[in-house]
Amino acid sequence: MNSIKPGNRNLIRSINRSILLNAIKTQGEVSRVALVHMTGLSPATVTTITGQLILEGLVFEKAVGDSAGGRPPIMLALNPRGGFVIGIKLMEGRAVGALTDFNATILVKDSIDLADKQVETSVEALVTLVNRLTHSGGIKKKQLMGVGIGLAGVIDFAHGIVRQNPFLGWNNILLRDLLEARMRVPVYIDNDVNTLTLSEKWLEPGPAEDNFIVITLGRGIGMGIVINGQIYRGKGGGAGEFGHIMVEPNGPPCDCGRQGCLETLINDRALVTQARREVDAGITDLDDLISRVAAGQREAVQVFVRAGRLLGVQIANLVNLFDPKLIIISGEGIRMGDVFFSAVRDAFHDCVMPSLVQDTEIRVNSWGDDIWALGAASLVIAEIFISPIQKEERTANVT
Numbered sequence: 001m002n003s004i005k006p007g008n009r010n011l012i013r014s015i016n017r018s019i020l021l022n023a024i025k026t027q028g029e030v031s032r033v034a035l036v037h038m039t040g041l042s043p044a045t046v047t048t049i050t051g052q053l054i055l056e057g058l059v060f061e062k063a064v065g066d067s068a069g070g071r072p073p074i075m076l077a078l079n080p081r082g083g084f085v086i087g088i089k090l091m092e093g094r095a096v097g098a099l100t101d102f103n104a105t106i107l108v109k110d111s112i113d114l115a116d117k118q119v120e121t122s123v124e125a126l127v128t129l130v131n132r133l134t135h136s137g138g139i140k141k142k143q144l145m146g147v148g149i150g151l152a153g154v155i156d157f158a159h160g161i162v163r164q165n166p167f168l169g170w171n172n173i174l175l176r177d178l179l180e181a182r183m184r185v186p187v188y189i190d191n192d193v194n195t196l197t198l199s200e201k202w203l204e205p206g207p208a209e210d211n212f213i214v215i216t217l218g219r220g221i222g223m224g225i226v227i228n229g230q231i232y233r234g235k236g237g238g239a240g241e242f243g244h245i246m247v248e249p250n251g252p253p254c255d256c257g258r259q260g261c262l263e264t265l266i267n268d269r270a271l272v273t274q275a276r277r278e279v280d281a282g283i284t285d286l287d288d289l290i291s292r293v294a295a296g297q298r299e300a301v302q303v304f305v306r307a308g309r310l311l312g313v314q315i316a317n318l319v320n321l322f323d324p325k326l327i328i329i330s331g332e333g334i335r336m337g338d339v340f341f342s343a344v345r346d347a348f349h350d351c352v353m354p355s356l357v358q359d360t361e362i363r364v365n366s367w368g369d370d371i372w373a374l375g376a377a378s379l380v381i382a383e384i385f386i387s388p389i390q391k392e393e394r395t396a397n398v399t
Helices: 006-027 032-039 043-056 119-137 175-183 192-202 268-278 286-294 298-322 332-351 369-385 388-397
Strands: 059-064 074-078 084-091 094-101 106-113 144-151 154-156 161-165 170-173 187-191 212-217 221-227 326-330 361-364
Touching: 006 032, 006 043, 006 074, 006 369, 006 388, 032 043, 032 074, 043 059, 084 119, 084 192, 084 369, 094 119, 094 369, 106 119, 106 369, 119 144, 119 175, 144 175, 144 192, 144 369, 154 187, 161 175, 170 175, 175 187, 187 192, 187 369, 192 212, 192 221, 192 369, 212 298, 212 332, 221 298, 268 286, 268 298, 286 298, 286 332, 298 326, 298 332, 326 332, 332 361
Parallel strands: 084 144, 144 187, 212 326, 326 361
Antiparallel strands: 059 074, 084 094, 094 106, 154 161, 161 170, 212 221
């Protein structure tokens, strides 16, 4: 008599499916024989599950591999056209979206303006954007595996709730449910920096780093955290509010309602305000300030140096706390250039524990609307590859 309950059998089958799907993704092209050796699964299990994946269109038999003798093995690979994903970056006044294939290659891009900050208006705009992307991409709705949406603020990923968005003024909005009712496809929402962090984990080629932090610079200062290969969101989606570390208790007022948060001193608006006070009252925006720094204007350079050192100190504090292998800095603020980032690195080396310096890399990555939309698409792609055990643990934690 089989003593394994049906529910347990289904879970084991789902786990094995996840193992094989991730192995194929990691290898790019791989034979069934190699999958047996890599995963420790039986040949019968590998044959059965890969056959199911082929029937579903997620995997296909791509080419014949090299053989040391006998019949050459048939290679398996992910099918780029096996499914499609839409990622959307939702901002104040605008949403930017991209349709990607299963390999996260962007096929179509589009954007839409928001008439106001009302939830109903925004939902209508997002539905319109998704319909335009599917139409432009020439796909049917049933081929869409899901829609991922990234936006600023405290986002409860597990429940699909926007707990707080400072730019739109939203609080406790059931955005996922509102969108799924209209779109009739799975919808995933998360903090936009978390989506960017997920894209680094799931979409970058090569082995994924298991311990890293992503920091974004721009209108706000955000952070995504990956610990032991898992993104850390906190109990309700509030982890990573790096910009709201208080560094000057009596400092400038912040959108969060407090004073002296880190982003009130080094975000775009703060730097322009400082420069108007200390350099030239006629400075128009951050690009104007960047031009003056590039020209070597001493007072303008000092604004960037101070801001860079302040960020570097706080990054050192993060490394002292978390000991990540990698710190990735991205976002609109990276255009501040070498003067700013030289100050960041100098302060980091001055303040981090000496034993942690050598094995920690600080990397500055590119940014743009494509990156943000692709990050949001990774929300859906991650759900396809994530272990069912992790999904069960996440569900168990949902109250």
